[in-house]
Amino acid sequence: MDQDLKAYFAKTLAEVSIDCVIFGFHAGELKVLLLRWKETDGWSLPGGRIFKEESLNAAAVRILQERTGLTEIFLHQYYTFGDTNRNTHFTEMELLERLEGFFGKGIFDELLHNRVVSVGYFALVEFALVQATPDWFTDECRWWNIADVPNLLFDHNDMITSALQALRQQIRNQPIGYDLLPEKFTMPELQKLYETILDKQFDRRNFQKLLMSYDILEKLDEKRVGVANKSPFLYRFDKQKYEKAIHSGISFSM
Template sequence: MNAPTSIKEFFESGYRQFLPHVSIDCAIFGFHDNQLKVLLLKMKNVEGWCLPGGFIQWAEPANEAAQRILQERTGISQVFLQQYYTFGEPERNKEPNLKDLIDSLNIEPAEDNWLFRRTISIGYYALVEFSKVTPTVDLLSDECCWWDMHELPKLLFDHDLMIGQALQTLRMQLNFHPVGYNLLPEKFTMPELQKLYETILDRPLDRRNFQKKMLSLRILERMDERKSVGPHKSPYYYRFDKNKYDQALQAGILLGF
């Protein structure tokens, strides 16, 4: 079974393919220009942006649906993706009313169309490598791009709450997941890794203690190459050592600050 090919079909018979009343929304985080970014979609004919989302196919596990949605919007798979909260307020998808969108598209769904009824949304957050993502619009949107976490546009529904909770969860779990491994390119410098942590935690960290701590985890490998970044000493490149990381995980060693 493939994704619906038109909005009309989606409205009229989407419920045959998808479980109604339950949706998935993904806060997809990336890191670029020393800023934490989140991938957003601009809905057609509606003023406001929203998280990439979708519905669960009848025979599809929720976690796989989330992977599929992420794959469809970014082109990548096999990334860090985690459920963090399920949003169950009755009015969460009532405002704004999608009928505005509908009217502009020349389709006339009934008042009780499955998409207008109450929908509970399972929130996932993902950590992806910025450069590997190819932002791709979906059926209902006409733009898909990264937004700086500090300068978010107007968001639809409860998606501002969703992003906030996702970030809060990410901060709490920062100590338990190899954040750098998922958000940074293969090779990176210690200042870059530190900047990532500082951005997520939104507070400065001591450069020397950070380096000491990260190296003590024994999951990084220093390369011979250095990065040239200006008229001063050049930092070494590092990369994650998957084997050592797995060992550290086994041993229960935690990551981060």
């Protein structure tokens, strides 16, 4: 296994890597996918190295696929992190020593002491479709509520903070939801998604009017059944019009 890793290192770039903030939405909460490093309680974002013959975007797609099993997902490059101390500055010494002990000095140095620039992507995925899968360095891969994210390894807390800012920028100028929600959803569910991302409440009547004005939603004849009180109608995105709105841009002004 150590040999495989050496070969992997040899075939990939040493000074640039990729980290991904994978957003999901479930039970009215915004979540991110995190990995726990083997034999430690240190968590980090999903990430990986770039093959020498592989484009940046292709590498990001591959990493996403490896961690979630998904291939068709929204992926957006939002910032490149290039501080010289980003490997270690935000991580406690004790945890670094534990990692060094477990992985051995060779791997540890290559991975954590080299100066590496990391390109940040964020992804929007449908929660229910994700098969969370750890990588070689990690034991566990699972969702965390955005509000409950612990202190992470490296500069990954910063990465999440600025990914959330980028997502908020995104939601104000482009339709969002096709990638985060199941195919059919109710208007209150869509509203809750917007409210969660922007951390802001909206009047449901005005929200519905604004969203419908974008002409990207299709109201279905079905209603959600078995839910408390009055059954809400189901909606679905019109993929064609949705794509068009992504290109022309919208303005979510609430």
